[in-house]
Amino acid sequence: xxxxxxxxxxxxxxxxxxxxxxxxxxxxxxxxxxxxxxxxxxxxxxxxxxxxxxxxxxxxxxxxxxxxxxxxxxxxxxxxxxxxxxxxxxxxxxxxxxxxxxxxxxxxxxxxxxxxxxxxxxxxxxxxxxxxxxxxxxxxxxxxxxxxxxxxxxxxxxxxxxxxxxxxxxxxxxxxxxxxxxxxxxxxxxxxxxxxxxxxxxxxxxxxxxxxxxxxxxxxxxxxxxxxxxxxxxxxxxxxxxxxxxxxxx
Amino acid sequence: xxxxxxxxxxxxxxxxxxxxxxxxxxxxxxxxxxxxxxxxxxxxxxxxxxxxxxxxxxxxxxxxxxxxxxxxxxxxxxxxxxxxxxxxxxxxxxxxxxxxxxxxxxxxxxxxxxxxxxxxxxxxxxxxxxxxxxxxxxxxxxxxxxxxxxxxxxxxxxxxxxxxxxxxxxxxxxxxxxxxxxxxxxxxxxxxxxxxxxxxxxxxxxxxxxxxxxxxxxxxxxxxxxxxxxxxxxxxxxxxxxxxxxxxxx
Numbered sequence: 001x002x003x004x005x006x007x008x009x010x011x012x013x014x015x016x017x018x019x020x021x022x023x024x025x026x027x028x029x030x031x032x033x034x035x036x037x038x039x040x041x042x043x044x045x046x047x048x049x050x051x052x053x054x055x056x057x058x059x060x061x062x063x064x065x066x067x068x069x070x071x072x073x074x075x076x077x078x079x080x081x082x083x084x085x086x087x088x089x090x091x092x093x094x095x096x097x098x099x100x101x102x103x104x105x106x107x108x109x110x111x112x113x114x115x116x117x118x119x120x121x122x123x124x125x126x127x128x129x130x131x132x133x134x135x136x137x138x139x140x141x142x143x144x145x146x147x148x149x150x151x152x153x154x155x156x157x158x159x160x161x162x163x164x165x166x167x168x169x170x171x172x173x174x175x176x177x178x179x180x181x182x183x184x185x186x187x188x189x190x191x192x193x194x195x196x197x198x199x200x201x202x203x204x205x206x207x208x209x210x211x212x213x214x215x216x217x218x219x220x221x222x223x224x225x226x227x228x229x230x231x232x233x234x235x236x237x238x239x240x241x242x243x244x245x246x247x248x249x250x
Numbered sequence: 251x252x253x254x255x256x257x258x259x260x261x262x263x264x265x266x267x268x269x270x271x272x273x274x275x276x277x278x279x280x281x282x283x284x285x286x287x288x289x290x291x292x293x294x295x296x297x298x299x300x301x302x303x304x305x306x307x308x309x310x311x312x313x314x315x316x317x318x319x320x321x322x323x324x325x326x327x328x329x330x331x332x333x334x335x336x337x338x339x340x341x342x343x344x345x346x347x348x349x350x351x352x353x354x355x356x357x358x359x360x361x362x363x364x365x366x367x368x369x370x371x372x373x374x375x376x377x378x379x380x381x382x383x384x385x386x387x388x389x390x391x392x393x394x395x396x397x398x399x400x401x402x403x404x405x406x407x408x409x410x411x412x413x414x415x416x417x418x419x420x421x422x423x424x425x426x427x428x429x430x431x432x433x434x435x436x437x438x439x440x441x442x443x444x445x446x447x448x449x450x451x452x453x454x455x456x457x458x459x460x461x462x463x464x465x466x467x468x469x470x471x472x473x474x475x476x477x478x479x480x481x482x483x484x485x486x487x488x489x490x491x492x493x494x495x496x497x498x499x500x
Contacts, residue, residue: 010444010445010448011444014443014444014445017443017444018443018444018445021443022364025364025365025366026364026365026366026375027365028365058443061441061455062440062441062443063440079438081436084437084489084491085491086491086492086493086494087491087492087493087494088494092494114272114275114276115275115276115277116275116276125276179493180493181492181493182490182491182492182493183490183491183493184488184489184490185488185489185490185491186331186486186487186488187334187437187459187486187487187488187489188329188459188482188485188486188487189439189440189457189458189459189460189480189482190312190313190439190457190482191311191312191456191457191482193264193267193268193271193308193312194260194261194264194267194268195260195264195268198260205311205441205455206441207439207440207441207457207458207482208439208457209437209438209439210439230439232438232439232440232441232457235438236436236437236438237436237437237438238434238435238436238437239334239434239435239437239489240432240433240434240435241334241335241336241337241432241433241435242336242337242431242432243336243337243429243430243431243432243433244336244337244338244342
């Protein structure tokens with residue numbers, strides 16, 4: 001990640017890790033290719049097997065390589081690149097990328113709104129709301145764990161549908177005639193806790209790109225508050241921003 | 251993070267962690283307040299000291315609490331919330347938030363461009379470029395580790411300045427008359443490697459919000475490529491997006 005930064009004051013495994021990560025980033029080891037085996041790495045870097053194993057473990061943790069049982073260690077496919085320029089749903093995003101979107105329903109129920117959920121939906125804390133939890137997949141790979149909170153009235157209608165088939169945005173807009181107009185996004189990098197890790201089939205502590213999204217129809221009342229926990233090893237988001245003014249400072 | 255998800259099939263520490271995280275999120279334990287001590291938590295949740303310690307370690311790793319030596323465990327201040335709506339620099343962003351921005355220069359030198367750096371600056375791999383590495387601080391807290399890559403000609407001018415004082419955007423725009431027009435952003439959640447962790451004074455594996463940014467002046471030639479490694483426990487980004495079309499699917 002910080003090529004050229006290698007310093008003899010870094011631990012050996014970190015130096016080897018940086019060299020291998022740079023070789024993956026610059027295409028020396030392209031996606032889908034096999035990393036040299038332990039013996040080759042031990043010889044090339046003149047380090048111990050323990051060091052090589054630590055290095056490979058770190059590359060796995062960073063999502064750069066994966067072990068295929070009995071076959072070796074392979075460079076992972078590049079991340080799914082999603083535009084962050086318009087309010088769009090998961091199915092729309094995956095269709096735009098030519099990927100097949102599916103969903104696994106984890107839970108749907110009426111719950112009292114916590115302080116933070118209530119604030120996002122502009123309700124009093126403790127008000128009953130509908131919470132829907134789903135794992136979203138692209139080409140059968142779990143990509144995000146989504147918690148959707150809806151005000152009770154519309155939520156109880158939405159939850160009657162087959163939520164593994166019907167996108168919630170489609171239901172709101174087409175079935176219930178509530179066209180979405182815009183949304184506020186809050187973006188954070190966090191670590192997977194036990195709940196998220198289990199839902200996505202990843203290790204506790206793995207990097208998560210968390211998007212909190214509050215969506216509005218024409219009026220001032222929020223209609224949908226979501227917490228989208230994206231796997232950091234699977235997605236990146238891209239956008240393009242114009243300069244504020246000709247004079248400024250970095 | 252996933253309140254209400256508590257299940258007896260989760261390990262005890264994860265259940266306690268979820269309850270405490272929810273209490274922090276909903277303001278029961280506001281920023282700056284002290285978390286109940288070990289004895290109280292052991293009694294309240296009827297769990298072992300080992301479980302309580304594991305829980306608190308996880309909350310620290312997630313950036314929700316911090317230990318103040320000899321004083322106890324405290325809920326951290328909320329994250330710095332930065333707008334992601336216009337191309338702006340760190341000093342501008344911090345000034346808009348009423349925070350004092352400073353920088354620590356880690357390194358500046360001429361280096362051959364790696365494949366990925368060359369691609370972003372539209373140069374041939376191996377072309378010499380200027381790399382500047384800085385730690386950016388807000389009110390003396392390290393917020394991000396920035397790697398800036400500039401084409402050699404403008405880079406060698408920029409690197410002659412005091413880069414702990416002069417923002418690079420200001421130098422480009424005001425001193426060298428290269429007004430920025432727009433930038434491409436790529437956003438990812440990753441884990442801190444040893445280099446990043448050391449620069450920011452955080453643990454290896456901590457969540458990092460990585461922004462890669464390629465900036466342009468009026469022409470098609472990129473002028474500045476940056477890798478900004480923001481501490482996940484310190485920042486969030488916000489934006490607002492309009493709906494693509496009235497009909498779509500989530």
